[in-house]
Structures are given as structure tokens and as C-alpha cells.
Amino acid sequence: MSTGRLSAVAVLAGHEVRRLWVQPWSWGLLAGTLALLSYFFLLSLDGFLALSTKLAAATDAPGVTDLIAVPLLRTLSNLQLLLVPLLTMRVIAGERRQHSLTLLLSAGIGNSGIVVGKWLACLGYLIVLLTLTAAMPLALAGGANLDFGKLAVVFVAIAFESAALCAIGVLASSWTAQPVLAAALALALNLLLTVLDAGARLQGVSNSAINYLALPTHLEPAFRGVLASVDLGYFALVTMVCLTLATQRVDALRSAD
């Protein structure tokens, strides 16, 4: 991609972020999610304080990181399966509905530039949400021993998961001109990836190909503090496949009536 096209992609991504921030639903989604997570955080903190004397007496007892921070970030990770489709449903489907996709198609930034610019903007939104969520347990750092390494591992894993979910959402949004249908498609794909290996897990199989395709297989190690390249590679692969398919779809849209 040439420098000119790269800068156009950056301009598009910045513009999409701006469009997100000027719309009330975007603020509402962020505020609602953070309110829910804050409530969950306070409940966890309350439970931790109630158990603190017992935990202090036990050897190798789990700390604030395992009992408050990781469950909080795990909840965010689960919520993203529902949130991301709402965030991404308009990115291409909404443009088609408004007849404004022509602006991008005629701007010479290329099909991949359009897809990547939109994806970057959604990812930026989710990184803000992830950072604000991570700030809750980090606020306890002054009075508790936090495992910063483990927190960093979970943060990176969820950031990669966000990238993959955004790519799935952008792909779903490129398939239809109806944002609601795009959200439903993205949600169906997310849930499919989540429960794909449920049968295998019930049978006690944990290292088959079907396990590899499932999202939880690649998140669980991170929640235990293990950051494996194979897991990050999985998210990168899902992201690349979805963005490539979305690019092909945008190319096909150029030929649509």
C-alpha cells in the first residue's frame, strides 16, 4: 500500500472514530457497559473484603488479581461477544443504507483501505473500553498486591480477541445493507466460535482441530497468565481471514446495481 493510501486509511480511521463519538448510542453503549462492569467490580471487591481474613490465613491463597481483576476482564471478554456486533453493524451496511459508500469507493483508497480503516476505528473504541475496565482493578494497586504481569497478559489477549471480533463484525456488515441483520450475523458467528468445541470438551477432548477453532481455547490460557504465540496467532489468523473476505465483498459491491 502506498504512503498516500496509508495516510488515507489513517484519515478514514480517525473519521470513523469521530463519527462514533458524535453519536449518542455509542456513548450509551460505552457508559452502559462500564456501569455493568463497575457494578460487577464492586460486587467482587465486596466479596473479596468479606473473605480477606480467611484468605490472609491461607497459604498460596488467590489474591486481588485472581479474584477481582481477571474475573472482571473475563466478563468484559464475554460481553464483547454481544457488544461488538452492535458496534460494527453500521460500518459498511450503514454506509450502503445511507448511500454514502460511494464517497469512499471513489476516493481511490482501495477496497482493503476502506475495510482496514473501518476495522481500526472499531478496534480503537474497544481498546478504550478495555483500558477503562482495566483501570478499575489498577485503582487498587495502592492498597493491594497486583500481579501486573498477569494483568498485562490478559489485557493483550483481550485486545487480540477484540481485533478478531471487530474483523468478524466488519465482515458481517459487508454482507448486507441492513445493519440489524449484520449485527445478527456477527453475533451468530461469535457464538458459533464460542461453542464450537462444546461437544469435544464434554467428551474431554482438548487438543483437537475443533478445539483450535474455538475462541475459549485461546483465551483460557491467558486468564491463567499464559500468553502463547499460538493463541495470538489464532486471533491474528481470524482477523486476517475476515478482513480479506470483507475486502473481497467490498470489491463485489462495486459491481452491484
Place this chain on the structure above:
Amino acid sequence: MTDPHPPIPLLHLDHVSRQLAGREVVRELDLQLQRGEVLGLLGINGAGKSTTLRLIAGVLAPNRGKVLIDGADLYENPTLARTRIGYLPERAPLHAELTVVEYLRFCARLRGLGRTGVASALQRELERCDLGEVRNRLIGNLSKGFQQRVGIAQALLHEPALIVLDEPASGLDPVQSLRMRELIRSLRGAHGVILSTHQLSEVGSCCDRIAILHRGELRHSATYAAQEGAQLEQLFMRIATDADANGQAA
């Protein structure tokens, strides 16, 4: 004696064809536009005008033939579209949730203008398209006429060599239509303009040359002076009705 080195046209559709949904919407179209010229593309609904303009703007790729901008193939050099072409489609591609200034600033930056270039281009187009009074209003709250002007402004921001306007006066009231024609006339000279329209009166007031399309084929091309007023109307009707009669006979 003919010029051994004729000037390279700003736009050359070199035997372009395009199919959509299995139907050949544009057939072997060969058309040229020189700098400073305003070309009116005429035709009844379904004649292939909008598809032709989408091909020129780089939104669609031709199945056969080439679209050449200053002699360079648009599809081998897609960045040409970014800098050399300004395009207003049939429905202005607007972002209703942004203000006029926010939207135009984005369009200018998308077309590669720098920070200082953006400020001066914005000022110029707000004045030229008479958008000063609504500059800070949300586009979604503007009337159709103002929205169309915002659409025109986005096509002019980067001072493109070629301006492509698909039914620029559609949905405008008579006063707004008149202003649109004045604007198009003011573009003549510095830019090459190609516009599609149903209104023959619009052609007379803005265009140097006309091209009549029917069923995706170029049926007639001439300077407007050679084909004025009622004569043009008769010619247009003859092409449309003859072709329809032939189509029914076939």
C-alpha cells in the same frame, strides 16, 4: 493540415463496456473530454448515464476497454481518482450525523490535502457553494438543496481536473437549479466537467457539448451550438422513440 500531436484528452473512454446483473449497461462507449469543456450526458432512464459516470469516477471497473485520465489508465493508477476526479453521485454521499464543516474537512483530508490546504479549500468551497450560513449545522437537518450543495462542495474541495456530476440539479427548486447552473458555468475553463441530466434546458445553459446515450450506446455527439434548443429536443425524442420502436420490432 491535421495536428500530428493532438492534445491528450483529459478524459478518454476507450471503447468501454460494462455489464451489470448479466445485462450490458454500457456498450463500446468511446468518448472524450478536453480541459475546460462541459459535456452533458443525455438519455432517458436506463440509458446507462449513471453507470458511465460511475465508471469514470472509478467506482466501477469496465469489463472491456479503458478509462484514461490524461492518458493514464484509471484502474492501473487508482490514486488518480483520489486527486484528479471529483464525483457527485445521484444521491449525495453524506454523513448525516456530522456538521457541514466536519464532513468537508474529512473529504478534503481523504483527498490528500494538508492541514493548511484543508483550511483554504474549506473556506473557498463554503463561499463558492454558498454554505456559510449552515457551516456548523448537522447535515441530516439540512434541506435537500443544501445537502446537494454540500455534495457538490465535497467534489470540488481538492480542485480536481475532472468533475463528474450525476444529475446535479435533481430535487432542487427552480432557484436552486439556476444557482447550480451558474456554479457549473463558473467551473468551465479551469476544470473539465461531465454531467448527466434529463433536463434539456440544463444542457443549453451549461454545456459546450452533448452526448446522447441510449441503451448503453453513444447515439449522438456534437457541440451544443450545432444542436440548439428545439432541434436538440427533436433529435433527443427521435433517438429515444426510434430506438424504442426498433427495440420492440426486434
